[in-house]
Amino acid sequence: MRDIIPTLPKERGWMFEHLLQYNGFWFTPTSILDGVIFLQHHFKPRPTDIFLATSPKTGSTWFKALIFATMNRTNFELSNHPLLTTGPHGLFPFLDTYIFQNDHYQDSISSLKSLPSPRLFSTHVPYSMFPDSATDASSGCRFVYICRNPKDVFVSMWFFVNKSRTKEVSPMSLEEAFELFCRGVSPYGPYWDHVLGYWKASLESPNKILFLKYEDMKNDPVVHVRRLAEFIGKPFSAEEERNGAVEEIIRLCSFENLSNLEINKNGAERFSPEIAVDKSNFFRKGQVGDWKNYLTEEMAKRIDQISDDKLYGSGLKFGT
Numbered sequence: 001m002r003d004i005i006p007t008l009p010k011e012r013g014w015m016f017e018h019l020l021q022y023n024g025f026w027f028t029p030t031s032i033l034d035g036v037i038f039l040q041h042h043f044k045p046r047p048t049d050i051f052l053a054t055s056p057k058t059g060s061t062w063f064k065a066l067i068f069a070t071m072n073r074t075n076f077e078l079s080n081h082p083l084l085t086t087g088p089h090g091l092f093p094f095l096d097t098y099i100f101q102n103d104h105y106q107d108s109i110s111s112l113k114s115l116p117s118p119r120l121f122s123t124h125v126p127y128s129m130f131p132d133s134a135t136d137a138s139s140g141c142r143f144v145y146i147c148r149n150p151k152d153v154f155v156s157m158w159f160f161v162n163k164s165r166t167k168e169v170s171p172m173s174l175e176e177a178f179e180l181f182c183r184g185v186s187p188y189g190p191y192w193d194h195v196l197g198y199w200k201a202s203l204e205s206p207n208k209i210l211f212l213k214y215e216d217m218k219n220d221p222v223v224h225v226r227r228l229a230e231f232i233g234k235p236f237s238a239e240e241e242r243n244g245a246v247e248e249i250i251r252l253c254s255f256e257n258l259s260n261l262e263i264n265k266n267g268a269e270r271f272s273p274e275i276a277v278d279k280s281n282f283f284r285k286g287q288v289g290d291w292k293n294y295l296t297e298e299m300a301k302r303i304d305q306i307s308d309d310k311l312y313g314s315g316l317k318f319g320t
């Protein structure tokens with residue numbers, strides 16, 4: 001499979017020199033692309049697997065914390081919760097770079113096999129690129145997908161790459177990045193196609209894919225954490241509700257709490273030999289509508305127009 005890499009369409013990268021287009025989406029060579037190809041051809045899903053799927057900068061860090069804290073809430077006291085010492089990205093495996101936590105494919109396969117069920121994974125991989133054995137209605141695997149307003153996603157991504165990019169990549173102006181994003185050339189982009197893949201699948205199989213919006217979680221976290229808990233098969237009991245368990249999880253995973261923990265302020269998260277990101281870069285502002293501080297009226301209109309065109313007839317509207 002790797003033989004095809006030199007033949008793939010190539011564009012300017014955001015964090016690394018290039019992005020390569022594979023199966024209609026743009027990926028970073030070689031780390032991410034290798035991981036995606038591994039997933040397509042070697043990953044064996046289990047019916048109990050749960051995937052937290054996101055496009056980059058849509059709230060992955062936040063939802064990693066939320067889903068882990070919800071799923072494991074009876075296993076830990078708040079005072080010794082893993083989130084206080086591990087940080088959201090270390091809680092459960094990121095599937096896209098899983099092969100780099102191990103020496104080669106065979107080790108990754110064995111190590112995936114040894115994980116206890118139910119396995120929880122995070123991923124940025126588009127829905128269409130998952131093996132059929134995971135996406136078939138009969139497979140049992142479930143996906144939680146997070147969508148965010150593309151204007152905030154773009155601004156978040158631009159700040160992130162300007163802090164995290166490697167030395168060989170020259171700084172990218174907001175305008176240059178904007179052009180690439182609008183053309184769909186962004187990590188795991190086109191953003192709109194990524195969202196629509198999961199959206200359409202969630203309409204076809206609502207019991208298989210829970211489609212959530214960053215903005216809705218911000219507006220009414222209690223309702224959405226309850227939905228998340230029900231979807232992963234861990235609904236809050238009446239007693240937990242009375243004891244404020246939902247609110248406790250929301251507080252634990254809040255931007256204010258997580259961004260102020262020592263574990264999230266210092267050091268780097270290493271995803272692969274090439275990709276290491278300062279942990280603090282995963283926390284910027286955590287707000288809805290920050291795009292207003294960076295995009296001109298014309299830029300906002302252009303993204304809105306693309307969204308109108310792409311989402312036309314889908315029934316999906318981005319949060320604002």
Ligand SMILES: Nc1ncnc2c1ncn2[C@@H]1O[C@H](COP(=O)(O)OS(=O)(=O)O)[C@@H](OP(=O)(O)O)[C@H]1O
Nearest residue numbers: 056057058059060061062156254255283284285286
């Ligand atoms: N706890 C919490 N609550 C709300 N928002 C949060 C939280 N943690 C991180 N963030 C904000 O999410 C943005 C980063 O997105 P991701 O976590 O998807 O990034 S990544 O894909 O893992 O690189 C980025 O958004 P911006 O602030 O708009 O840049 C982070 O600040």
